[in-house]
Amino acid sequence: xxxxxxxxxxxxxxxxxxxxxxxxxxxxxxxxxxxxxxxxxxxxxxxxxxxxxxxxxxxxxxxxxxxxxxxxxxxxxxxxxxxxxxxxxxxxxxxxxxxxxxxxxxxxxxxxxxxxxxxxxxxxxxxxxxxxxxxxxxxxxxxxxxxxxxxxxxxxxxxxxxxxxxxxxxxxxxxxxxxxxxxxxxxxxxxxxxxxxxxxxxxxxxxxxxxxxxxxxxxxxxxxxxxxxxxxxxxxxxxxxxxxxxxxxxxxxxxxxxxxxxxxxxxxxxx
Amino acid sequence: xxxxxxxxxxxxxxxxxxxxxxxxxxxxxxxxxxxxxxxxxxxxxxxxxxxxxxxxxxxxxxxxxxxxxxxxxxxxxxxxxxxxxxxxxxxxxxxxxxxxxxxxxxxxxxxxxxxxxxxxxxxxxxxxxxxxxxxxxxxxxxxxxxxxxxxxxxxxxxxxxxxxxxxxxxxxxxxxxxxxxxxxxxxxxxxxxxxxxxxxxxxx
Numbered sequence: 001x002x003x004x005x006x007x008x009x010x011x012x013x014x015x016x017x018x019x020x021x022x023x024x025x026x027x028x029x030x031x032x033x034x035x036x037x038x039x040x041x042x043x044x045x046x047x048x049x050x051x052x053x054x055x056x057x058x059x060x061x062x063x064x065x066x067x068x069x070x071x072x073x074x075x076x077x078x079x080x081x082x083x084x085x086x087x088x089x090x091x092x093x094x095x096x097x098x099x100x101x102x103x104x105x106x107x108x109x110x111x112x113x114x115x116x117x118x119x120x121x122x123x124x125x126x127x128x129x130x131x132x133x134x135x136x137x138x139x140x141x142x143x144x145x146x147x148x149x150x151x152x153x154x155x156x157x158x159x160x161x162x163x164x165x166x167x168x169x170x171x172x173x174x175x176x177x178x179x180x181x182x183x184x185x186x187x188x189x190x191x192x193x194x195x196x197x198x199x200x201x202x203x204x205x206x207x208x209x210x211x212x213x214x215x216x217x218x219x220x221x222x223x224x225x226x227x228x229x230x231x232x233x234x235x236x237x238x239x240x241x242x243x244x245x246x247x248x249x250x251x252x253x254x255x256x257x258x259x260x261x262x263x264x265x266x267x268x269x270x271x
Numbered sequence: 272x273x274x275x276x277x278x279x280x281x282x283x284x285x286x287x288x289x290x291x292x293x294x295x296x297x298x299x300x301x302x303x304x305x306x307x308x309x310x311x312x313x314x315x316x317x318x319x320x321x322x323x324x325x326x327x328x329x330x331x332x333x334x335x336x337x338x339x340x341x342x343x344x345x346x347x348x349x350x351x352x353x354x355x356x357x358x359x360x361x362x363x364x365x366x367x368x369x370x371x372x373x374x375x376x377x378x379x380x381x382x383x384x385x386x387x388x389x390x391x392x393x394x395x396x397x398x399x400x401x402x403x404x405x406x407x408x409x410x411x412x413x414x415x416x417x418x419x420x421x422x423x424x425x426x427x428x429x430x431x432x433x434x435x436x437x438x439x440x441x442x443x444x445x446x447x448x449x450x451x452x453x454x455x456x457x458x459x460x461x462x463x464x465x466x467x468x469x470x471x472x473x474x475x
């Protein structure tokens with residue numbers, strides 16, 4: 001069953017079922033395109049969004065909490081459409097979501113998740129857990145499975161049981177874990193992240209590891225670049241730690257030393 | 272991805288006052304993965320003739336080796352370095368020979384001809400020559416390069432100013448292309464000297 005909470009508007013809540021004109025109103029639903037070949041159209045949209053997972057995002061749990069980091073490049077095929085995309089979405093003051101895949105899909109459904117989390121707080125007089133929030137999102141995405149949504153996200157937060165990290169995607173998958181990286185640059189980020197990871201890291205060490213992992217991914221992956229943002233989620237909520245331009249980070253990690261001149265022409269002494 | 276976008280490249284050449292500049296990016300990739308950041312795309316044919324080959328890297332290396340061979344034979348027979356216009360015709364003919372199984376390269380040729388008059392031209396993968404008086408571009412970043420060169424180019428620039436202009440045009444264009452960049456390589460050639468410079472660019 002499709003999740004249509006995103007579409008409800010006030011008029012339909014007032015007179016659900018039978019409207020003013022006396023007709024039975026249809027339940028809210030997303031408008032579907034009038035195309036002769038709906039399946040082919042859906043296949044085409046899926047293909048259109050497929051290369052969009054050009055990005056690098058990562059998150060890991062350590063002793064002090066959760067570290068979340070991402071690049072900021074948006075690419076359309078070979079063209080770089082933006083170097084300043086916010087890929088870490090603030091769902092609420094103690095939960096973050098990362099964006100990989102279709103930007104519109106991620107932004108819309110993360111905001112929808114934020115709404116649902118707030119409604120849960122109001123209904124139950126307590127904050128929703130990271131487990132619960134990720135399950136809400138995973139169920140929504142599962143109901144739209146096969147329709148071309150492209151979402152590869154990590155939900156990171158701090159609740160009563162401590163730090164929590166889940167990976168949720170548009171295929172309907174939901175995984176609990178300690179270390180994740182999503183996107184076309186994720187193999188490169190995993191290499192750095194896995195070799196440098198220790199559970200007992202301080203916040204500074206963990207943020208440097210996250211920044212380095214994103215930097216190395218932007219160096220090797222053509223579809224990742226821009227700014228490496230690093231966020232920390234602790235007991236009091238999330239905090240943005242840094243947003244360093246990756247172009248400058250390269251020369252910070254690899255300072256340019258003047259190289260020895262191989263061949264130099266000198267003015268011959270004139271007559 | 273089309274075959275021309277497999278490795279990624281950006282090459283540009285500009286004409287100045289009695290000089291020319293030819294520049295390229297330094298990335299060699301396989302689709303989105305970057306393999307090398309010091310790939311040579313511009314090669315010397317003789318002191319006053321340079322060729323930059325964009326497109327599929329293996330074809331550009333092979334085409335370059337065949338062109339060096341043909342030029343060396345010409346030097347032995349004619350006891351003369353080839354003029355840029357003649358060389359361009361040679362490249363065009365060699366590419367058309369492979370009309371139904373082409374080299375997937377777009378060459379950019381830049382040289383100083385008779386009386387050290389600068390000459391630039393580019394051609395498509397099957398040898399259609401495009402002569403220009405101001406600048407020529409090739410590669411995955413070519414659309415951005417066209418825009419950048421069109422706005423930054425001025426006629427009759429001296430060697431230093433030409434270097435600045437071509438570098439800015441190259442770097443700003445490859446910063447909008449996922450498949451090219453990772454540094455730049457610029458040659459500025461005047462009748463008396465050749466200055467080769469490596470540009471510090473964004474490495475993402």
